Amino acid sequence: MPETMRAIIKPRPGSGLEMTTVPIPKIGPRDVLVKVRATSICGTDVHIYKWDAWAASRIKPPLIIGHEFCGDVVEVGSAVRSIRVGDFVSADSHRYDGTCPVCRKGQPHICANLEIFGVDTDGCFAEYVALPESSAWVNDPGLDPAIASIQDPCGNAVYAVLVEPVAGQSVAIWGDGPTGLFAVGVARAAGASLVAHIGKYPQRLAIGKAMGADLSIDISQPGVDVVRTLLQATQGVGVDVVVEMTGNPRAVTEAFAAVRKGGRFSAFGIPSQPITVDLNNQVIFKGVTIYGINGRQLWQSWYQMAGLFRSGALNVLPVITHQIKLDEFQRGFDLMTAPDRVAAKIVMYP
């Protein structure tokens, strides 16, 4: 066992990241040490890379960043009972305290004292990572490491789509980022009657098709009327389930207009500012239920996701557009920030 490892850190306030050598972390009695097999880049990592206002206010350098990964357990603390050396694990990046009123009312995913791994503590863009047992998830041994790495964001899609059942329901998903693309696959795998996908990058909409979209609506095309298209596709009734994953005011408005009377709205995309909603006509008279979706519903989402992988009905590989070495991280971030949006999900191997 070596004593040091390579890791990608935010060394100091300001843009950019550096690869450096740091000590392999020590673990406590309730922790496990994991040798990373694969790790992937999240939009959050890009915020930290760019050092935007959110990052400047939240991140305390130096910090190893990254929170999506999988790897093999190489050491377990003395009090650990559910994990063994050799287990193939991933982690949920959201750490809840289990004692606040929100946790104890059964909603630990929105814990009042939530900490995020790779944001508030050292993360996983490294050769090794230390985890509390309570954050670790044991994968099926045969799961593709690329897939095992991207489960944290895929779990968001699982929660957003499956907060109520979609089997036999029409579903429309706004957003062609990775979570929107995962959501298309989840809706398809869970038996949606219709999966409509609304986006603005043709190559992303093509991935949505590969994930199972029946109907792709490219808002970058002139004259596109999203609401009319969705109403036509649902015999004028409106869509049973709308999943908004952009935070864009136009998309929010379209989603409210397209949802049927008595339908469901999953609000996941983060608007940059308060937004105008026609509460009267689009929520109250229509009897719509709106779910604010934040992260994953922790392990319930992970169990559903693992089950969908096992079913064979959910294949997320089309969303993973690039697989590179961890040493090439700079190229990864260049791809993530390129205006052409060719890269969706990038997996890096240490």
Add this chain to the structure above:
Amino acid sequence: MPETMRAIIKPRPGSGLEMTTVPIPKIGPRDVLVKVRATSICGTDVHIYKWDAWAASRIKPPLIIGHEFCGDVVEVGSAVRSIRVGDFVSADSHRYDGTCPVCRKGQPHICANLEIFGVDTDGCFAEYVALPESSAWVNDPGLDPAIASIQDPCGNAVYAVLVEPVAGQSVAIWGDGPTGLFAVGVARAAGASLVAHIGKYPQRLAIGKAMGADLSIDISQPGVDVVRTLLQATQGVGVDVVVEMTGNPRAVTEAFAAVRKGGRFSAFGIPSQPITVDLNNQVIFKGVTIYGINGRQLWQSWYQMAGLFRSGALNVLPVITHQIKLDEFQRGFDLMTAPDRVAAKIVMYP
């Protein structure tokens, strides 16, 4: 059996109502004829009385108005099976078709082809009224006719408050109109840990107290901070359940600010125009669920309401501020439109 009856009609476009003599309605094979014992004035009746823009666009005079009532069945059609002559009945004013996709997905209360009794068809401000069996509800024989008359709006409060259970939950209700006052009583009767009531008329807040409010917040007082008061009353956690029954933008904003992480928002009050919502901080990050509440959940709400009456825990008499003769209807409408809001619910006896 007489052949004519007194009835209050909107005789022609324009403000005001008239009492006149009309034929007693004939019933079809699936209808029942009811001799009205008590009838009550709704805000909708006031809109029709005043002949505002909504009324002008919807109402086709001449029309007998009124939709809240109770009475005794004096005749039943040949195909009627669940109602007998002598039954003491009320009616749900919302008539659904039972065949549209919304009805058949289990949500007839927001039927795509909803018709409203006393708005789209002749109503109950009269000595007799004809009803389809499918609209009729058989009351407990001993129910006070004043209470039996106001069940349609009370059912709205039942739905808005009980769309999810409130036993042991903190509840805050914005609105001191009749439905808000009923909602206070429903929350109290169903075991809420705290019932906070927010209003602006002292005499209405006093009725709220009589209905069981633990905490009354009078926003007409200078320096009142509704959100801070609610946070203090919930140890800083926020309120489990907020029920917004005003449609006022300030109230909507307060309700979103006061609801706890993971809490529930019942949206019932109708804003006069689209409204700004901080979807990001108040819905998504907080993991809030919002229910658009329109009318009652039909008979499920009626069964819950009848059960709450039977339990003895819900007494709505404090909301019924005036009981007058039907002949005095003009006085009733004068009271309903007086700026002092002394009248909450007015029951009229033919």
Add this chain to the structure above:
Amino acid sequence: MPETMRAIIKPRPGSGLEMTTVPIPKIGPRDVLVKVRATSICGTDVHIYKWDAWAASRIKPPLIIGHEFCGDVVEVGSAVRSIRVGDFVSADSHRYDGTCPVCRKGQPHICANLEIFGVDTDGCFAEYVALPESSAWVNDPGLDPAIASIQDPCGNAVYAVLVEPVAGQSVAIWGDGPTGLFAVGVARAAGASLVAHIGKYPQRLAIGKAMGADLSIDISQPGVDVVRTLLQATQGVGVDVVVEMTGNPRAVTEAFAAVRKGGRFSAFGIPSQPITVDLNNQVIFKGVTIYGINGRQLWQSWYQMAGLFRSGALNVLPVITHQIKLDEFQRGFDLMTAPDRVAAKIVMYP
């Protein structure tokens, strides 16, 4: 338009059926007249054919039997609004009154006064059939008539499997009759992680495979241990969802033993007599929820089913083993009563 039609009737008490010529039914103002395209044989029809104790106590000959079908609307009553001449329709065979307490509490599928079409009233083994609008369902125009005909029993499978969501859950289904086979397909289409199918006829288990079973357990084989097999397939945890569709005491016991702590039990198969349940260890300590499933949840199940057909994920054709002419009904009943169980679902064309 002819005045008479061929129909299969139970002419008098006793076994057997006869084809005869009868008048085409007249319709009332709320009814539709349908020219039958396809009709299929249910186990209930076999009970009536054989004239067993249940049939003798319930059926009042002469009666046109049959309740599963599809066809084209050729006439609509004056009060019908949701159906037009030319619509391609099927029907739910369960007729509810809409006014009993059970209906009005939102559970019309178990109406206190339920009547069954083809059992309590003339049915659809005929060239024409009259239906109340409230029983009719408009199919997608392109739906295969063989599939459109078998929706009544397929809807039972939809309800039994989807009473709670199964996406990403392990599901085990006991029963290789048509409803069990449909259930396999529904679980598969709705994203189950594992679909285990337990039966005793190899040809039926083969159909289950075609419907998407991952794991087939043939209890006719010596030494088969259903519970151990299911525990192994779920890493010792037990099955999330068990669906019991035989009513056999052995199957009920196995299902209770195989369901995981906190899992769900759908009880659909009708035991011939009261049954012994280890309420202590298999229900209470395990925290299991049991749903009694009777029929379909009416139109909610039909909407889910239509959506699953549209999704392309549910193809029920493998269950339809025979397609014959209505004139060959005797051969159909011979097949249905043959001990070899070669026939699963038989569709007949007038």
Add this chain to the structure above:
Amino acid sequence: MPETMRAIIKPRPGSGLEMTTVPIPKIGPRDVLVKVRATSICGTDVHIYKWDAWAASRIKPPLIIGHEFCGDVVEVGSAVRSIRVGDFVSADSHRYDGTCPVCRKGQPHICANLEIFGVDTDGCFAEYVALPESSAWVNDPGLDPAIASIQDPCGNAVYAVLVEPVAGQSVAIWGDGPTGLFAVGVARAAGASLVAHIGKYPQRLAIGKAMGADLSIDISQPGVDVVRTLLQATQGVGVDVVVEMTGNPRAVTEAFAAVRKGGRFSAFGIPSQPITVDLNNQVIFKGVTIYGINGRQLWQSWYQMAGLFRSGALNVLPVITHQIKLDEFQRGFDLMTAPDRVAAKIVMYP
């Protein structure tokens, strides 16, 4: 701070208990030390006292027994964040691991590796008790210590009654032990339309009346027909919610017969052996849902319970028939084992 304390122990296999002096427990970094204010006797303690077959197989003497209590925190471990010295606390006796599949599917109350405080580890019949922070519950400071002590079993009643809402529903509860009596109070406080209570000891039924039962049925009286009485009380429809808390086969049979079509059955009482259920007529045809109820739903039940206490609608003092000194524990156990059932809940003060 003293170094030793008085405690009631099971010193060795066999019947009886002894008071002795033992060291005050040491706490770890995630634990709290509590000075006990009040502690109460559970039926489980009586099993251990008597040393029946269950106790002999489970308990490893020497052991301090007892698991219901309240007290003041006098020391907190270094990693404890949600509890402070001086807090007035109780504990849930069920310790879950948080990592097994059952916990992670959101059902920690039936954790696959559940340990019980006072059964598997030293308990609270003592002057001091050590607790993991994860087991501790902070009470309202003004809560009566006698009430604070009995929350563990009262939480069982909360879960059994409120697993689905009861506001406006008719509820029948079988069982006049403490949990049955608590259940009567919970149903009453949560707005049940009717609370029927079935028992066999007149003094217990009298406590049930004090807790809010509308209808008491004493099965020790000759000629009592429980089912007929309940059907009469519900206009022949049957009871919406039945809560079975005896495990007695007669009671289980009555509860199934009395529940309405589409109603709910909470199974809490532990039958001593497998039991015969008419799955056909009483579950499937009636469309009944059965919940196996084991313990409390942890903190969700505690929050509901605390809220019901705060509402003022739930007062459990009538169930606490005796308040004695801890030194008098022998008298307490004599009362608990007396055939007259005069004692319901006994609170002991150190």
